Amino acid sequence: MDQVLLQINDLHVAYGELRVLQGVSLQVKAGELVSLLGGNGSGKSTTQKTILGFVRPTSGQILFEGERLDTLSIPEIIRKGITMVPEGRRVFPFMAVRENLLLGAWVRRNERAELKHDLERVLELFPILRTRLNQLAGSMSGGEQQIVAMARALMMRPKLVLMDEPTMGLAPKLVDEVLELIQTVNRNGIAVLLVEQNARTALGFTDRAYVLERGRLVIEGPSKDLLTNERVRSAYLGELSQA
């Protein structure tokens, strides 16, 4: 059977008085492509940030391959095999592509020989970067920076990559390219938890999806089922409800 990679149980997160997540439970299996949908302020990004250890939950559990994550530091969590492609790409603009990629493996920075190997592996996956290794990341186009950000996240040989709105702010043609790259990543056996505002895009190519509203999960299921779900259609796909 499919092995459960990430298991979140009844997660609650609050920023002071503001309760951002109120009992979120979700699962990502090994090699799965899962999307997390919802409007602004629904708690999508907070869920990702809590998984990576930026935010501590007020209650609930995050398990990764059966181990508790919610007491570990960010570097420890990265070491377990979770990395993130942050919203807005966030490459290091005044560093060359090579240095950006190497910083992706910061927590293993002393394993020199292996890093060389990992860099080569990532370049095989994103061959376009091979000739750009010495270019400053800040001088690249938005689409290219997105590739750098993804490549950086793969340097740790993660089992799960959290992607926060990777298509935001990109031209429609580039959106397709980025989605293809996400699939490339996924075909290499890496599970992806994708946060997306654009529900149609996300449901079109992920295996399963969760919909968050004001910090609670309201719908979950196989993505293709959600595409025909009344509530999803009216609230997230901009289609008039027939009911």
Next chain:
Amino acid sequence: MDIFLQLLLSGLLLGGVYGLLSLGLTLVFGVTRIVNFAHGEFVMLGMYLTYFLWQLGFDPYLAAPVVFFACFAVGVVTQHLLLRKTLTMPHLVQVFVTLGISVVMQAGAQLLFTSNFYFVRPSYGNAMVEIGNIRLPLTTIIAAVLALIGTALVHLFLKKTHTGAAIRATAQDPYAANVVGIEIKTVYAVTFGVGIGCAGLAGALLAPIYPVYPTVGLAYSLISFVVVVLGGLGSLPGALIGGLVVGLLETFSAYYISPEAKEATYFTIFIIVLLLRPAGLLGLRGSETMGANH
């Protein structure tokens, strides 16, 4: 011609020390976004440390590395105890904290060492080096050479070490640095340590040239602020270029206008640069609002 050359060399030598002095300020600002109003007081600390080490029989220049590491430690502890909590607070809070540190250090120095002038006078303190018709004090030459070595070492540290890469990454995007697992709290502490170390080292190099007294830091704070804004906020090469410019302005205006006019001169240039290129000579356009860039 000889006078011109003499002034040129003196200015460049002085500017090299100013470059090191300002490197610490610009590095701290570039990475942590804290404008350290106590920067000059750490120069004063470096000068006193050098004085007491000299009193114990150390050569002031051999004492310099010791002073650097002592000030590094002071910087790390200061950041940890006083500044760490202010990182997410409004800039005004940081301004008041660093101003507070400066007041306490000045008062502390007055209390411990009185307001007397202290002099560090090694046996070769009055030696002059003659190159043709140009005569330069040996202490100034040594200070400039060591300042340039110090500046180069800081650059190498930032470019070639893992910690240096983490510092640059944090300066460029602290959130992204966090995402890849860099412990930015540690980065902030180490950066503040290096910045204060530079201030202290500059103090050690200045101690054999200028007297030490509790409020000596004020002048060095001012100079480093002018240098950093001239060179570009957060720009490391800018600190050296700005330092050389201010050094030259100081020596030339002191000779051709009057010794009292040197500050007026570099402040005038400072205002002109702010009007024409608010990001500084080497700062990227817009960096005066965005902050560091290298």
